[in-house]
Amino acid sequence: MKRIEDRIRVLIVERGLTLLQLANQSNITEATLHAILNRNDAKYSQLKRIADTLNVRVAYLTGETDIPSMSVVQESEAGYVALKADDVIAMQKQIIELQNRLLQYNHNQ
Template sequence: MTVLDRIKKVSKKRGFSLTQVNDKANLGKNTIYSWKTKEPSINNLKAVADVLNVSVDYLLGKTDDNSTSMKPKQVDITDDDYIMTYQGKPIPPEDMEYIKRILNGGKD
């Protein structure tokens, strides 16, 4: 399995398109798609691994363990630069607004 195949597999499992992963990793336009024919830089690969919450070793095929990293990612719920997920699936925007209202004590 290639690096691109592994990225596709994990992206699909997490409910992301490759374009979303590419954008969240702050890569140039269609960078991930270019990995079909060329090797990714380690910095770009690390950025994608962080977005998908897997190790670079998994993406490189050095391990088959694609479990999330031991270090949990912490972001603010109001940060729109991240796609919040529950059980690996993105939380719809309308549900995120509901969650925010609950966390604010019903005030909004």
């Protein structure tokens, strides 16, 4: 069971909620919740609000992990890291620069 909608439906049953209650508590419209459940059409911000309401991680809803709620320490042990986009871009530029230097070095040998 890896589909977002399946996980949400199981969690609302386990929590004793209705779809309307989940929508209201997540601060999304019922129509948006139905779109997520029926068309797998969700923005990260919507999934985050749903996950917070259901007391699980977004990674659980999306099927990236089978552990519903992980502490930050457990999450990092599972291989998840949060980085700012600017940091990722800077690292990518460094990698490209190192690759170019390696290619130049190999070409000169």
